[in-house]
Amino acid sequence: MxxxxxxxxxxxxxxxxxxxxxxxARECLRLMVESARAIDAGSxxxxxxxxxxxxxxxxxxxxxxxxxxxxxERWRDQADAIGEVPVADARTLAAKAARSLIEQSxxxxxxxxxxxxxxxxxxxxxxxxxxxSTVIALFERLVPLGVSAIVTESRPLNEGCLxxxxxxxxxxxxxxxxxxxxxxxxxxxxxxxxxxxxxSAEGSLVNKAGTYLxxxxxxxxxxxxxxxxxxxxxxxxxxxEPALEEMNGGELGAPRMVGVTAKNVYFDITPAALVxxxxxxxxITAGRGA
Amino acid sequence: MxxxxxxxxxxxxxxxxxxxxxxxARECLRLMVESARAIDAGSxxxxxxxxxxxxxxxxxxxxxxxxxxxxxERWRDQADAIGEVPVADARTLAAKAARSLIEQSxxxxxxxxxxxxxxxxxxxxxxxxxxxSTVIALFERLVPLGVSAIVTESRPLNEGCLxxxxxxxxxxxxxxxxxxxxxxxxxxxxxxxxxxxxxSAEGSLVNKAGTYLxxxxxxxxxxxxxxxxxxxxxxxxxxxEPALEEMNGGELGAPRMVGVTAKNVYFDITPAALVxxxxxxxxITAGRGA
Numbered sequence: 001m002x003x004x005x006x007x008x009x010x011x012x013x014x015x016x017x018x019x020x021x022x023x024x025a026r027e028c029l030r031l032m033v034e035s036a037r038a039i040d041a042g043s044x045x046x047x048x049x050x051x052x053x054x055x056x057x058x059x060x061x062x063x064x065x066x067x068x069x070x071x072x073e074r075w076r077d078q079a080d081a082i083g084e085v086p087v088a089d090a091r092t093l094a095a096k097a098a099r100s101l102i103e104q105s106x107x108x109x110x111x112x113x114x115x116x117x118x119x120x121x122x123x124x125x126x127x128x129x130x131x132x133s134t135v136i137a138l139f140e141r142l143v144p145l146g147v148s149a150i151v152t153e154s155r156p157l158n159e160g161c162l163x164x165x166x167x168x169x170x171x172x173x174x175x176x177x178x179x180x181x182x183x184x185x186x187x188x189x190x191x192x193x194x195x196x197x198x199x200s201a202e203g204s205l206v207n208k209a210g211t212y213l214x215x216x217x218x219x220x221x222x223x224x225x226x227x228x229x230x231x232x233x234x235x236x237x238x239x240x241e242p243a244l245e246e247m248n249g250g251e252l253g254a255p256r257m258v259g260v261t262a263k264n265v266y267f268d269i270t271p272a273a274l275v276x277x278x279x280x281x282x283x284i285t286a287g288r289g290a
Numbered sequence: 291m292x293x294x295x296x297x298x299x300x301x302x303x304x305x306x307x308x309x310x311x312x313x314x315a316r317e318c319l320r321l322m323v324e325s326a327r328a329i330d331a332g333s334x335x336x337x338x339x340x341x342x343x344x345x346x347x348x349x350x351x352x353x354x355x356x357x358x359x360x361x362x363e364r365w366r367d368q369a370d371a372i373g374e375v376p377v378a379d380a381r382t383l384a385a386k387a388a389r390s391l392i393e394q395s396x397x398x399x400x401x402x403x404x405x406x407x408x409x410x411x412x413x414x415x416x417x418x419x420x421x422x423s424t425v426i427a428l429f430e431r432l433v434p435l436g437v438s439a440i441v442t443e444s445r446p447l448n449e450g451c452l453x454x455x456x457x458x459x460x461x462x463x464x465x466x467x468x469x470x471x472x473x474x475x476x477x478x479x480x481x482x483x484x485x486x487x488x489x490s491a492e493g494s495l496v497n498k499a500g501t502y503l504x505x506x507x508x509x510x511x512x513x514x515x516x517x518x519x520x521x522x523x524x525x526x527x528x529x530x531e532p533a534l535e536e537m538n539g540g541e542l543g544a545p546r547m548v549g550v551t552a553k554n555v556y557f558d559i560t561p562a563a564l565v566x567x568x569x570x571x572x573x574i575t576a577g578r579g580a
Contacts, residue, residue, distance in 0.1 A: 155445065161547075169547075174549055174551070175551050175552075176542065176544055178445040178499065178542060180445055180469040180499045180503065181554075181555055183500070183558055184558045209468065210468075213473045216506040217503060254454070255451070257451075258458050258459055259458025262466045265471055
């Protein structure tokens with residue numbers, strides 16, 4: 001994977017509006033695997049310097065997504081331990097470290113989904129916002145027990161429509177609504193379930209814009225609000241609040257109008273006080289009202 | 291205006307997604323003016339029977355909009371008082387009653403806007419949802435004093451884009467956002483202002499879906515939430531909660547997907563407890579936290 005292929009891949013990840021933070025973080029690690037195999041270097045030292053520089057750029061490319069930062073940070077720690085070995089061995093060790101983190105991250109997401117599925121049990125109507133691979137894993141576990149979904153479209157690019165299509169195809173009776181109908185349809189749901197792009201040490205979450213509104217509606221309607229994600233999405237205590245990524249206002253699709261600026265902030269912050277419980281690979285952490 | 295022209299006009303009003311309840315109610319009264327002038331009838335009694343039937347159909351055509359019902363009810367009370375007069379005089383009186391109600395309604399909306407404009411004063415950033423002619427009248431008054439707007443697009447048909455265009459053209463610096471960004475942008479606003487399709491006797495409001503979410507966000511952010519509309523939008527005590535009109539799910543524009551049903555409920559209900567104050571032609575009524 002040469003410099004220009006890497007730059008193209010980085011740009012694709014930066015512009016990705018369809019995958020959640022978990023999948024994007026694992027995609028970054030896959031780039032590290034490919035880079036470890038193919039980057040041009042004559043010694044382990046030179047190889048690791050080049051790879052660390054790529055990891056650093058990847059770690060910074062999606063500031064709202066803590067797992068991207070955390071997993072690449074973890075990879076760099078392991079790369080630091082490789083030391084003076086033949087370059088071929090360094091390639092193998094660096095790729096293996098990245099592959100192992102991909103597996104840990106994917107397994108953690110599956111385990112988080114498993115814990116929440118057990119907590120919920122069958123026969124529930126679940127309301128969700130945005131597109132989370134962990135939430136899809138949750139529905140996969142609940143299908144045999146019976147489950148229905150209410151899914152918001154998630155403007156501006158409507159990745160909620162993709163989620164609705166996935167769930168419908170899995171056999172989950174799914175209702176697709178505009179984001180504005182969240183408050184209305186919260187009255188029909190048993191619980192709200194969302195993934196997260198990032199969790200603070202205290203448990204506030206950065207997630208697709210609108211998640212905060214959904215949490216407010218859940219509290220007002222007396223519904224539990226559950227967050228389900230691998231612990232790689234937690235920011236360590238003291239790490240700064242992530243920037244809320246702002247995308248091109250043109251994605252709203254509004255005509256150009258004098259005096260009007262379209263804004264497209266992709267994420268909002270839901271305070272920990274609005275969360276009923278967090279689920280990760282280690283199980284449940286109870287929150288509000290627990 | 292013969293039967294088929296009336297039916298066409300009625301269908302247009304039923305499908306109107308762009309005008310607020312005040313404008314739609316006044317449009318219904320304009321149809322009564324035209325009907326009074328042109329409907330085929332040989333006596334005052336026959337004329338009034340036909341007109342009452344049209345008024346009844348118009349009164350029922352937008353169940354979420356109390357002003358449509360209330361103003362046509364008011365017209366029918368006045369029609370009942372016309373009595374036995376030559377048919378030409380009955381036409382004049384019936385048309386005059388409708389015209390007078392149009393004027394009263396329009397004046398009341400202007401006065402409500404005037405009261406809220408005085409309360410707000412200049413230099414504010416106002417966040418609004420949906421398209422309300424009363425809210426436009428409010429901005430008209432505030433332009434000379436300085437005012438900025440944050441406007442939601444109001445899915446599915448984005449009448450908020452029309453509002454943003456109107457405000458921008460009036461010289462109001464306007465930020466257009468997705469409905470999902472309401473919670474985020476509430477942090478940048480000084481107050482929330484909305485019209486209403488209908489108010490209960492206790493002050494809960496039926497308005498475009500998403501208004502309830504905006505009221506929750508306003509409370510959570512400590513922002514005042516102001517409702518501004520003519521008192522014709524109040525339902526009398528004991529009148530049943532209006533049906534929340536549901537439109538074609540196809541308006542969401544999602545592809546057809548197995549197992550997925552798109553829902554498009556146009557209105558939600560915001561409890562009175564979330565309202566800081568109501569403004570109508572008579573002035574302010576203080577609510578939450580006052």
